[in-house]
Amino acid sequence: MSKRNIGNLYDPRQGDQAIRMESLRLPCKPTEPPRTNYFSIYFIESGSGSFWADASKFYLHPNSLLFFVPYQHIRFAPTRSVHGELIQFHANFLCVETFHAEVGCSGILFNDPYGAPVVTLDEHARSEVLGLVERIRNEQGREELAFGEVMLAYLKVLLILATRLKTPQAAACGPGLADLRHPVLAQLRDLIEANYQTLHSPADYAKRLHVTPKTLGRIVRDHLGTTPSDLIRNRILIHAKWQLLHTLKSVKEISREVGFSDELYFSRLFKKATGYSPTFFRDFETEIRGGSNLSMLSSHAPILRSGGASDS
Template sequence: MRDVIPILDSCTLTDGNHGDILVDHLKHYLAVHQNLIFPHRHTFYHFVIFTAGSGTHSIDFNKYKVTPWQIYFMSPGQVHTWNFDNKVDGYIFNFEKDFFQSFLLKPDYLEGFSFFAGADQGNVKDLPPGIRNDVEVLCNQLYTQVNINSNKNTDFQRVLLLSLLHLVEQQTAVTQLQQFQTHNMVVLRNFQKLVEENYLLKRMPKDYAEMLFITPNHLNAICKELIGAQAGEVIRERILLEAKRLLVSGEVNISQIANELNFNDNSYFTKFFKKYSGLTPEQFKRDYTK
């Protein structure tokens, strides 16, 4: 049931090119995929750099206004939709989860980037004027390597992509990057990973504190210090997010969602959803899809 929301993989989006990476000019991509406006998940990493135009896009139900030289990032599994005007342009990048698998020693290397770490609001950034030219040069080099060069060098594509990601990280999140290197941030990141893997079965902060070899009070203190929320809120927000993702699919009922999320009955699920979102499941679905 978890696959009810339409899932887009890179093979369905590359016009017959079944490679591990897509790089395209946004205007061309949108012209080819004019109907790609419904909520959907990605199985791949995805980011867009806007150079012109306006509109909105949403990532996991957080809506953002498009501005020139904004960049947004998405990790596999997140839900996305967009609504642009006809003057929007820029660059779009899709690459498979294992694109760097044989190239980098650390399997979780990409999670070291702040924009792929799941931090709140960390996946949408404004590019400073001082790096825009360098960013555009790298985008054009990547476009050429992926689409034009007849003698394609996949390792060179990886080097260019990593250069682009590191440039954006260094120039937009220096303070945040330093923060991610602290001990408490490492604990928080590990907690968030454990929640992602276990939220359907483990609902109590003490369960995660045990796995992290710390006390529940210590876990709460770390969460409060770094993200301003209790550990229990982090767990509830992940459950709530999955509920929202399932609700907008349009193909599952409340009973199925409650069962999928391991609630004892529909009533308990409805009370939980309304308490933490302010809306009943039906109201949320109606408001989001109208």
């Protein structure tokens, strides 16, 4: 599998680093970063405008952190040029998918289909982030003894800081709780969590919420910048990616597990969302992770943090 076939994907066989950092400069024009299998943290120091995470629209503000998951489609539309820093890391460096018990950020910073992937920084938090960014940059540049372990430590601190800022009571709160300001949204989240594997139509959820599909669509668009269909689809994909990465279930079995009798339809949906087929996604990630990802037990892949449940 050659480099030209995998575009911007991290591949240690090609000498790629599992963590990388670079200065961020976005001009006042639409920009689409290439899809990557890194987790991405954008530190926005200055600039403004809009950005899209898949089909969800959000606003760019100075002094903020943005969080994106691997293979996600990202688009920026700055109205003022954006300056900052970009930190990217692969699961080989820090597996957010399974390391949530220590870092606590999966379902809060990453993999939350119900909330904005944004953390706003006050002056004190901005100063702390700047210090951590500078330390990570220095370690990356010097490559001294155990520099990888030191970078990992600083990255964990950054993620914990961001998690605390986004959900001050993260241990008791579900993902996106602070963003669900309309009572229907919390109910919708709970309904999707309970039914995403069997109910795929927004009309089914609108009926259970005693609102019209049009009203539900307006509430979701106004408060979350997306559509009910995209909320459901993103939740399905979180589950599917977990199963592909951490179990030996066939694509056909996973397709049926999330409510699609047509494996080809599921594969097209997956490829449209990630840029790659389910088979490539599993085979490539398993190969570059040395198979360690397949040691996990099969699970329902919940994102709502409760007890000792596995996160996605």
